[in-house]
Amino acid sequence: MNVMKTTDPRLHYLTPLKQTPFHPRTAAENRLNDWGPWAGYTTALSFGDTAMEHSAIRNTASVYDLCPMVKYRVTGPDAAAYLDRLTVRNASKLSVGGVHYTIWCDDAGKVIDDGTLFRLGPTDYRICCQERHLPWLLDSAIGYEVAIVEETEDVAALSLQGPCTYSVLKAAGFDVADLKPFRMRTFPFDGGEVMISRTGFTGDLGYELWTTPAHAIALWDHLFAAGAPWGIRPIGTHALDIARIEAGFIITNLDFIPVDQAVREDRARSPFELGLEWMVDFDKGHFTGRRALLKEKVNKSSKWALVGLDIDGNVSVEGSIIYQNGKTEVGTVTAACWSPSAKRNIALAQVRRPYHESGNLFVEVYALRELQYAKLMLPARVCERPFFAPPRRRTTPPAPF
Amino acid sequence: MPSFDVIVIGGGTNGLAAAHRLQSSGRKVLVLESAAAAGGAALGHEFAPGFRSPGLAHVANQIDNRVMSGMDLARHGLGFVTSSVSSTALSATGDHLVLEGAAGASIKGNLSDADRKNWLALRKQLLSFAEVLAPFKQITAPRIAKGAGNEFGKLAKFGLNLRMLGKADFREFLRMILINVYDVVNDELTDKRLKGLLTFDATLGSWLGPRSPNSLILLLNRLSGEVAGQRATLALPKGGMAAVAEAMVKSAAASGVVVRTGAAVDSLLIEDDKAVGVTLANGEEVRAKLVVSAMNPKTTFLKLIGPRHLDAGFVKCIGDQKSRGAAAKLHLALKAAPDFRGADLKSRLVIAPSDDQVELAYNAVKYGEVPKRPVMEIVIPSAHETGFAPTGQHVLSAVVQFAPHKPKAGPDAARAEMLENTLAMLEEHAPGIRSLITHAELLMPYDIEARYGMVGGNWHHGELSVEQMLFLRPIAGIAQYATPIEGLWLAGAGCHPGGGISGAAGWNAAERILREVRA
Numbered sequence: 018m019n020v021m022k023t024t025d026p027r028l029h030y031l032t033p034l035k036q037t038p039f040h041p042r043t044a045a046e047n048r049l050n051d052w053g054p055w056a057g058y059t060t061a062l063s064f065g066d067t068a069m070e071h072s073a074i075r076n077t078a079s080v081y082d083l084c085p086m087v088k089y090r091v092t093g094p095d096a097a098a099y100l101d102r103l104t105v106r107n108a109s110k111l112s113v114g115g116v117h118y119t120i121w122c123d124d125a126g127k128v129i130d131d132g133t134l135f136r137l138g139p140t141d142y143r144i145c146c147q148e149r150h151l152p153w154l155l156d157s158a159i160g161y162e163v164a165i166v167e168e169t170e171d172v173a174a175l176s177l178q179g180p181c182t183y184s185v186l187k188a189a190g191f192d193v194a195d196l197k198p199f200r201m202r203t204f205p206f207d208g209g210e211v212m213i214s215r216t217g218f219t220g221d222l223g224y225e226l227w228t229t230p231a232h233a234i235a236l237w238d239h240l241f242a243a244g245a246p247w248g249i250r251p252i253g254t255h256a257l258d259i260a261r262i263e264a265g266f267i268i269t270n271l272d273f274i275p276v277d278q279a280v281r282e283d284r285a286r287s288p289f290e291l292g293l294e295w296m297v298d299f300d301k302g303h304f305t306g307r308r309a310l311l312k313e314k315v316n317k318s319s320k321w322a323l324v325g326l327d328i329d330g331n332v333s334v335e336g337s338i339i340y341q342n343g344k345t346e347v348g349t350v351t352a353a354c355w356s357p358s359a360k361r362n363i364a365l366a367q368v369r370r371p372y373h374e375s376g377n378l379f380v381e382v383y384a385l386r387e388l389q390y391a392k393l394m395l396p397a398r399v400c401e402r403p404f405f406a407p408p409r410r411r412t413t414p415p416a417p418f
Numbered sequence: 419m420p421s422f423d424v425i426v427i428g429g430g431t432n433g434l435a436a437a438h439r440l441q442s443s444g445r446k447v448l449v450l451e452s453a454a455a456a457g458g459a460a461l462g463h464e465f466a467p468g469f470r471s472p473g474l475a476h477v478a479n480q481i482d483n484r485v486m487s488g489m490d491l492a493r494h495g496l497g498f499v500t501s502s503v504s505s506t507a508l509s510a511t512g513d514h515l516v517l518e519g520a521a522g523a524s525i526k527g528n529l530s531d532a533d534r535k536n537w538l539a540l541r542k543q544l545l546s547f548a549e550v551l552a553p554f555k556q557i558t559a560p561r562i563a564k565g566a567g568n569e570f571g572k573l574a575k576f577g578l579n580l581r582m583l584g585k586a587d588f589r590e591f592l593r594m595i596l597i598n599v600y601d602v603v604n605d606e607l608t609d610k611r612l613k614g615l616l617t618f619d620a621t622l623g624s625w626l627g628p629r630s631p632n633s634l635i636l637l638l639n640r641l642s643g644e645v646a647g648q649r650a651t652l653a654l655p656k657g658g659m660a661a662v663a664e665a666m667v668k669s670a671a672a673s674g675v676v677v678r679t680g681a682a683v684d685s686l687l688i689e690d691d692k693a694v695g696v697t698l699a700n701g702e703e704v705r706a707k708l709v710v711s712a713m714n715p716k717t718t719f720l721k722l723i724g725p726r727h728l729d730a731g732f733v734k735c736i737g738d739q740k741s742r743g744a745a746a747k748l749h750l751a752l753k754a755a756p757d758f759r760g761a762d763l764k765s766r767l768v769i770a771p772s773d774d775q776v777e778l779a780y781n782a783v784k785y786g787e788v789p790k791r792p793v794m795e796i797v798i799p800s801a802h803e804t805g806f807a808p809t810g811q812h813v814l815s816a817v818v819q820f821a822p823h824k825p826k827a828g829p830d831a832a833r834a835e836m837l838e839n840t841l842a843m844l845e846e847h848a849p850g851i852r853s854l855i856t857h858a859e860l861l862m863p864y865d866i867e868a869r870y871g872m873v874g875g876n877w878h879h880g881e882l883s884v885e886q887m888l889f890l891r892p893i894a895g896i897a898q899y900a901t902p903i904e905g906l907w908l909a910g911a912g913c914h915p916g917g918g919i920s921g922a923a924g925w926n927a928a929e930r931i932l933r934e935v936r937a
């Protein structure tokens with residue numbers, strides 16, 4: 018394994034980006050040497066062909082290195098109560114072996130981050146998220162009997178996504194036939210364990226595999242050996258990004274600015290403003306931000322809406338400004354792509370209310386065509402998310418593609 | 419059990435003031451007080467057989483005039499043995515300085531002509547600044563936010579007062595408002611005794627030394643106080659500070675307020691995220707439409723309510739609110755009158771030999787230590803009236819600074835050391851006093867916390883310092899007496915405008931409630 022070997026902690030600056038436990042394998046596969054930083058790690062943006070990698074997500078089996086995902090372990094008698102107060106969903110109701118997508122807010126009801134919450138035991142949870150939050154998690158622990166530990170470096174994880182992933186796992190000796198979406202199960206592996214959850218960030222059939230760094234390489238090799246008949250392939254962040262836009266998923270710091278990082282006061286967003294109000298459980302008792310959110314709900318004072326857009330043509334519109342009637346500026350596209358799966362030109366966008374319901378929207382695109390920009394005003398329609406949602410993502414047992 | 423519109427938790431002077439104001443406007447108010455009698459830190463106690471302290475607080479300098487007249491305290495028995503106590507800056511050689519009249523209008527004793535002249539000019543300037551600040555005490559702290567319900571009429575008066583200062587004084591106001599008192603007295607004066615007294619007064623009840631940033635504003639705050647119709651004066655209530663509490667209790671009762679003593683509130687009853695009453699330590703539930711907490715704000719949120727009903731950021735902020743106390747309280751039973759080298763025992767006797775000595779005494783507590791040479795203000799109530807000590811004997815009441823609230827040496831060792839050092843200081847200024855002592859009681863900040871519920875033993879139920887004043891008091895977001903929990907209000911000294919036997923915070927809170935909540 019080629020993780021940092023320096024013993025003197027003062028020399029950390031020599032390695033500004035860490036390597037994940039899978040690096041020996043991802044480095045060997047990365048034909049174009051296309052790397053990008055993610056949460057302090059160097060990670061593959063693509064392995065050589067983003068279109069083929071996306072195609073693996075939707076047609077065969079893809080493997081994505083999840084290690085940089087920030088992970089916290091929350092344990093102790095008050096773990097459930099603590100998470101009920103920290104997050105907007107009901108963590109007590111999440112059963113052991115279950116996972117749910119969740120968010121947490123500051124006192125003003127503005128979103129700090131989103132993530133997935135795993136209930137590993139009655140008093141044992143794991144939070145997986147994009148940004149680091151230890152100070153906030155510890156502040157939130159005042160008055161609760163819980164221990165909070167960051168375990169990002171102690172867990173090695175891979176995301177295995179695509180219609181054939183069930184078959185790949187079966188071939189690998191992991192029987193997940195009856196594993197429903199958002200459930201997990203642990204298997205012995207390589208003298209240790211691997212926990213497999215039916216979760217992912219693609220909106221497709223897929224699993225995430227969690228083990229310790231010591232078993233990382235063995236897991237990779239085992240999966241690739243078992244998955245070869247299905248054309249299993251590693252994918253980079255670019256391919257995943259297309260899939261997640263198709264699935265309508267948002268990413269912290271790309272689709273919204275977390276309130277604790279926002280420099281400009283008006284950049285903070287509430288769950289209502291990110292289309293996440295469905296998960297806010299006002300009936301579970303108090304949680305941080307509840308009073309502010311209830312007020313926002315009652316007063317209907319949300320200022321923004323996060324919407325899906327369907328845009329004419331096939332020019333991808335990332336970063337574009339949105340206009341109503343071609344003149345009033347009403348928002349910004351936060352993520353966009355030509356969707357190979359939906360065969361539509363799609364985007365996620367923040368739109369100032371009430372323009373999300375007004376119709377007659379246009380996105381302004383500067384299309385660079387051989388060193389000259391063509392300014393386009395493309396008609397856009399607010400539409401349902403996800404843009405692509407194959408039934409196989411939920412079918413249990415999954416079909417043996 | 420009759421039903422009440424309002425429960426006031428804590429029958430200190432602020433709780434009583436709030437209760438009376440609310441009751442007089444037609445609400446039925448119940449005060450729940452944990453101690454055997456209402457009055458909080460105004461109450462005195464028998465600390466040795468036949469010897470009674472005048473109260474934890476012993477000098478009145480800011481009884482709010484609205485409380486005084488609104489509760490008609492005079493009719494309910496509040497009088498003053500004197501409302502212009504002089505202050506004596508004691509000298510160990512008997513070369514005392516005596517400041518008489520409001521804020522030392524005249525000085526008796528050996529003082530250079532230059533200092534005398536400069537003092538009068540400085541005094542005038544400080545009083546004019548204090549005058550500008552005074553109106554703030556009687557309003558809800560304004561907030562910098564839209565729709566905050568600011569009292570613009572009264573704020574306009576503040577603006578006008580500032581304008582009235584004139585250009586030169588206004589500039590001086592801005593220069594001095596956040597300055598430290600040490601620099602100010604050293605800019606203008608040379609006399610150590612005078613500088614010692616002024617820096618002592620500025621830092622009394624604070625966790626600041628004379629050279630700490632912003633220490634002057636506490637002197638201005640003190641000078642902006644008013645008692646018995648006089649600004650910047652010191653008064654001794656007849657019967658000690660406890661008499662203020664007694665008059666307030668009588669007045670409250672006369673207006674219809676029910677005061678239940680021995681009723682310690684254990685927790686706030688919250689239903690549907692609204693405060694609907696309280697649970698007492700004995701398990702009894704008492705319900706009302708509104709609950710007003712006139713006890714410590716930190717304790718209110720962290721103990722009575724608990725983090726689970728509050729947002730995480732809020733819990734962190736209220737937990738971090740600074741509440742370090744550094745004032746210890748000394749009570750001595752003396753078998754005869756002490757002799758402070760001829761000083762008038764009816765004066766407020768201050769041992770603060772110089773501004774540097776005050777600073778040095780503060781230095782110790784920064785490190786959790788006991789100062790070698792503490793500074794103090796002494797009141798001898800038995801020199802004024804009977805009832806505190808057997809005839810011919812005396813009670814000495816002193817606020818001694820600076821005492822560590824979390825001593826490194828541990829509570830008992832620190833108390834013993836503090837007492838020894840205090841008595842040594844006293845002996846230096848009143849030779850023979852130690853042989854007169856028949857009983858000594860020293861309450862350290864942690865003793866005061868245990869006995870009176872003032873977190874850290876802090877005078878103001880949370881330090882009064884620039885970063886915890888006005889819209890930042892007790893912390894930002896709850897500076898207007900309302901709290902995040904609907905139906906729960908704050909009214910104690912932890913709120914604007916801070917502590918002292920005053921009732922201002924309680925009265926302001928009641929006014930705010932009357933304005934914001936329909937009966």
Ligand SMILES: Cc1cc2nc3c(=O)[nH]c(=O)nc-3n(C[C@H](O)[C@H](O)[C@H](O)COP(=O)(O)OP(=O)(O)OC[C@H]3O[C@@H](n4cnc5c(N)ncnc54)[C@H](O)[C@@H]3O)c2cc1C
Binds near residue numbers: 427478713743912
């Ligand atoms: C050493 C010292 C000396 C001081 N000297 C002076 C002075 O000379 N002059 C001056 O003006 N000020 C002085 N002060 C400051 C002054 O005493 C306080 O600022 C003032 O008493 C605050 O009034 P309050 O009503 O807000 O609080 P308090 O007087 O503290 O009253 C709070 C009340 O709440 C009650 N309570 C607490 N918990 C509960 C509960 N759970 N249930 C029911 N009741 C509860 C307490 O028993 C108490 O009666 C001094 C302070 C100290 C520490």
